[in-house]
Amino acid sequence: MQDHVTARLPVTHADEAILANVLTRSRTTAGVIDASSTPGKSQVVLTTLNSADISRTVRANSRQALDLCRNWLCDEKNRSAVEWAELIVDINRILVQGMVVSQGGFRIHDATRYPYVAVTKIPAYYDHLCHVLSGLNDGSARRAVVNAAADIIWINDLRGHLFVDACGRTSALLASCILSHYAGFVPHFPMRSLLIGAAYDSRQRLNYAKWLGWFRGLCEAEILTTRR
Numbered sequence: 001m002q003d004h005v006t007a008r009l010p011v012t013h014a015d016e017a018i019l020a021n022v023l024t025r026s027r028t029t030a031g032v033i034d035a036s037s038t039p040g041k042s043q044v045v046l047t048t049l050n051s052a053d054i055s056r057t058v059r060a061n062s063r064q065a066l067d068l069c070r071n072w073l074c075d076e077k078n079r080s081a082v083e084w085a086e087l088i089v090d091i092n093r094i095l096v097q098g099m100v101v102s103q104g105g106f107r108i109h110d111a112t113r114y115p116y117v118a119v120t121k122i123p124a125y126y127d128h129l130c131h132v133l134s135g136l137n138d139g140s141a142r143r144a145v146v147n148a149a150a151d152i153i154w155i156n157d158l159r160g161h162l163f164v165d166a167c168g169r170t171s172a173l174l175a176s177c178i179l180s181h182y183a184g185f186v187p188h189f190p191m192r193s194l195l196i197g198a199a200y201d202s203r204q205r206l207n208y209a210k211w212l213g214w215f216r217g218l219c220e221a222e223i224l225t226t227r228r
Helices: 015-025 053-075 081-098 121-136 142-158 167-183 192-197 208-227
Strands: none
Touching: 015 192, 053 081, 053 142, 081 121, 081 167, 121 142, 142 167, 142 192, 142 208
16 A cells, blocks of 8 residues: 555544644654653664654644545445555554654564563454454444544554554544544544553553543543534
8 A cells, every 4th residue: 555645635624633633642743752662662763853853744744644544434445454454554654754764663572661562462453453443334333433443542552552653643543533434523632641541440550441431431522512
């Protein structure tokens, strides 16, 4: 999927909400790159960029990735797990372009600072996520779409942290896009620190059930607000 040309679509209200979830919740948008968040990240992140360069690049990349995702979803095809896998990789590649020495890619070092899964488990996590997404279509129940969006953030960012960089932005963009396309709304994501905190239980352990319940509540609150 890497050699296609992405058409620039008009910006809509939904697009603004999606970009807000990607940009205003990201430290990188403010020009801060935490190269210590995952082992190996410091080896691929460009060190010649200043804060203004980083912020400008993040915004341009996010708009390009959104165009790609919107075009892809608007094709209205039933997509296979393999096609979803290619899309997610392409989104991440676009989001990190101009900010890393290569095309980014999947994480290849085990994390020591955060409770991410071992790199040996990344393929299985990724396969599961793409299988979940391949079940989506225009007739999907809203609950199934919300659950899939929650899984995107859980697997790609909070627990799996699949890529060496831009896991948060990749997850926020893809989750927001599928909610917009398949369910007709885009919830307002809180600051990323609050998003992460919602996944921890009282014993300070990542808890999928707690995360899913919280995310469903976030989406239900948005639906109720939209209906007013």
